[in-house]
Amino acid sequence: xxxxxxxxxxxxxxxxxxxxxxxxxxxxxxxxxxxxxxxxxxxxxxxxxxxxxxxxxxxxxxxxxxxxxxxxxxxxxxxxxxxxxxxxxxxxxxxxxxxxxxxxxxxxxxxxxxxxxxxxxxxxxxxxxxxxxxxxxxxxxxxxxxxxxxxxxxxxxxxxxxxxxxxxxxxxxxxxxxxxxxxxxxxxxxxxxxxxxxxxxxxxxxxxxxxxxxxxxxxxxxxxxxxxxxxxxxxxxxxxxxxxxxxxxxxxxxxxxxxxxxxxxxxxxxxxxxxxxxxxxxxxxxxxxxxxxxxxxxxxxxxxxxxxxxxxxxxxxxxxxxxxxxxxxxxxx
Amino acid sequence: xxxxxxxxxxxxxxxxxxxxxxxxxxxxxxxxxxxxxxxxxxxxxxxxxxxxxxxxxxxxxxxxxxxxxxxxxxxxxxxxxxxxxxxxxxxxxxxxxxxxxxxxxxxxxxxxxxxxxxxxxxxxxxxxxxxxxxxxxxxxxxxxxxxxxxxxxxxxxxxxxxxxxxxxxxxxxxxxxxxxxxxxxxxxxxxxxxxxxxxxxxxxxxxxxxxxxxxxxxxxxxxxxxxxxxxxxxxxxxxxxxxxxxxxxxxxxxxxxxxxxxxxxxxxxxxxxx
Numbered sequence: 001x002x003x004x005x006x007x008x009x010x011x012x013x014x015x016x017x018x019x020x021x022x023x024x025x026x027x028x029x030x031x032x033x034x035x036x037x038x039x040x041x042x043x044x045x046x047x048x049x050x051x052x053x054x055x056x057x058x059x060x061x062x063x064x065x066x067x068x069x070x071x072x073x074x075x076x077x078x079x080x081x082x083x084x085x086x087x088x089x090x091x092x093x094x095x096x097x098x099x100x101x102x103x104x105x106x107x108x109x110x111x112x113x114x115x116x117x118x119x120x121x122x123x124x125x126x127x128x129x130x131x132x133x134x135x136x137x138x139x140x141x142x143x144x145x146x147x148x149x150x151x152x153x154x155x156x157x158x159x160x161x162x163x164x165x166x167x168x169x170x171x172x173x174x175x176x177x178x179x180x181x182x183x184x185x186x187x188x189x190x191x192x193x194x195x196x197x198x199x200x201x202x203x204x205x206x207x208x209x210x211x212x213x214x215x216x217x218x219x220x221x222x223x224x225x226x227x228x229x230x231x232x233x234x235x236x237x238x239x240x241x242x243x244x245x246x247x248x249x250x251x252x253x254x255x256x257x258x259x260x261x262x263x264x265x266x267x268x269x270x271x272x273x274x275x276x277x278x279x280x281x282x283x284x285x286x287x288x289x290x291x292x293x294x295x296x297x298x299x300x301x302x303x304x305x306x307x308x309x310x311x312x313x314x315x316x317x318x319x320x321x322x323x324x325x326x327x328x329x330x331x332x333x
Numbered sequence: 334x335x336x337x338x339x340x341x342x343x344x345x346x347x348x349x350x351x352x353x354x355x356x357x358x359x360x361x362x363x364x365x366x367x368x369x370x371x372x373x374x375x376x377x378x379x380x381x382x383x384x385x386x387x388x389x390x391x392x393x394x395x396x397x398x399x400x401x402x403x404x405x406x407x408x409x410x411x412x413x414x415x416x417x418x419x420x421x422x423x424x425x426x427x428x429x430x431x432x433x434x435x436x437x438x439x440x441x442x443x444x445x446x447x448x449x450x451x452x453x454x455x456x457x458x459x460x461x462x463x464x465x466x467x468x469x470x471x472x473x474x475x476x477x478x479x480x481x482x483x484x485x486x487x488x489x490x491x492x493x494x495x496x497x498x499x500x501x502x503x504x505x506x507x508x509x510x511x512x513x514x515x516x517x518x519x520x521x522x523x524x525x526x527x528x529x530x531x532x533x534x535x536x537x538x539x540x541x542x543x544x545x546x547x548x549x550x551x552x553x554x555x556x557x558x559x560x561x562x563x564x565x566x567x568x569x570x571x572x573x574x575x576x577x578x579x580x581x582x583x584x585x586x587x588x589x590x591x592x593x594x595x596x597x598x599x600x601x602x603x604x605x606x607x
Contacts, residue, residue: 007343032340032343033340054448055447055448056444056447056448058605067343067346067347069347069350074352076351076352076353076354076450077350077351077352077450079448079449079450079451080346080349080350080351080450081346081347081350082448084444084445084448086441086444086445090441090442090443090444090445090448091441091442091445092369092440092442093440093442094372094373094376094377095369095372095373099372103365103368103369104445104449106361106362106365107362107365107366107446107449107451107455108449108450108451109358109361135376151445155450156342156346157346158342158343158345158346188340188341188342189342190343
């Protein structure tokens with residue numbers, strides 16, 4: 001495959017805001033039809049990278065092309081190839097859902113009638129038909145995101161940028177959003193997704209690049225990344241603490257390694273190279289009549305990924321609630 | 334399969350690519366953006382306060398305060414002051430255009446406008462087109478207040494209509510100055526602050542309220558070249574006398590110069606705006 005066939009082909013992308021280097025030379029190579037995840041904490045440069053590729057910010061160094069079209073020299077063409085869904089819904093607060101989609105469809109050159117039909121269609125597709133006549137300021141966070149995503153699809157762009165599509169959404173809305181994104185992939189869209197959540201990247205992305213402080217620190221498939229940072233573990237707590245030795249023997253027989261014990265609490269921490277073994281362990285305990293009070297599978301967290309990849313943590317004690325300010329400031333600076 | 338579909342949608346999209354927006358697209362997008370601005374006005378009617386209150390208040394206030402002193406009576410003063418207030422309200426109204434544009438640009442939806450393959454001028458030109466409605470309201474109310482106070486201009490229906498149109502054209506032209514300020518200022522308050530500093534000298538250092546021959550000589554020179562003075566003279570000629578004079582041509586030329594300078598500046602800084 002030649003480079004012009006790549007959906008995104010970026011080499012040494014640099015963005016500086018004054019003395020601060022937000023992006024310090026990032027390379028990206030994304031195949032058509034692929035879902036590519038950019039994973040990193042707040043302020044890592046994810047949004048800035050996306051903004052440069054979407055022609056929203058000038059590129060200070062390096063070069064980028066999208067489907068073989070140069071980003072810096074042909075911004076108008078790039079805008080026809082890319083649909084952008086921002087971190088914060090980029091829709092008009094004062095207009096209704098239907099009016100928003102009509103407006104964007106008109107700006108894309110549809111006739112008033114076509115725009116109306118397209119708006120109705122998209123509202124239906126994103127489960128917003130009932131809210132069509134409501135102003136966006138009365139929408140919930142999840143509804144805004146869905147409308148925003150709908151707006152990005154008006155021109156059926158072959159490449160879609162999703163900037164933290166589920167940051168700040170509740171778990172149910174998040175999984176709805178994931179389903180919507182999977183539909184897009186099934187329809188042949190190429191997707192560049194940024195996220196702060198390893199599980200989101202894991203769920204959606206074919207390949208992931210981890211970005212930290214404006215630099216790419218790792219790239220690979222989700223399973224590559226996870227193996228590189230360690231495995232998940234099963235946390236168990238026994239009802240009867242005195243049976244802990246017996247339980248440990250049983251677990252060792254199944255997983256092949258000794259669990260870490262906390263005898264005073266009746267706790268076992270079972271490393272799981274293969275997540276299927278969690279069920280095996282639970283069934284074996286049940287058959288041996290060893291009752292438990294709690295069981296939880298723990299994935300490696302983004303913090304652990306970062307610790308493993310960069311030697312420092314994400315520096316974000318509460319990533320979710322800080323998400324809004326930091327990145328938007330970064331993008332506007 | 335999805336790879337094949339991806340390939341197809343890419344080919345289709347690449348075939349449709351156009352290098353830049355056509356003039357037709359630009360016009361259609363400007364009208365669409367004007368539609369958006371009108372929708373917003375309807376949902377936030379407080380946007381009309383300045384163009385409703387100010388004409389009523391200022392026309393009455395200036396006439397009763399300065400009328401006797403400047404012209405001997407309020408009635409004799411109206412032909413001087415009404416064109417002056419027409420120009421002043423148009424200028425104030427276009428200051429609000431800039432302030433609102435700045436506020437609007439802070440919103441997320443402008444990120445989308447900038448990411449769309451659309452004309453760069455439309456997001457600016459659209460709201461400015463919609464604001465023509467505000468200038469129209471301001472001009473109509475100022476004239477109506479004048480009529481109610483006994484203003485009986487000699488320009489006839491045609492002269493008054495042309496004068497009214499000229500005020501709107503002047504408002505639209507001058508709003509490009511404030512649109513440009515809107516794209517370079519850090520906040521809506523800054524636009525307002527700078528706008529005041531532009532508006533006060535321009536309106537008061539003209540012969541909007543007082544004849545210029547009582548002013549010191551150096552000031553008379555500024556007053557003579559002030560574009561607001563040009564507009565006021567032209568409006569007086571049209572509304573008071575019904576004459577299409579050289580002043581009208583000068584005023585239109587002044588408007589043209591303002592647009593020719595500030596429209597490109599505004600578009601350039603909007604396109605670069607982060």
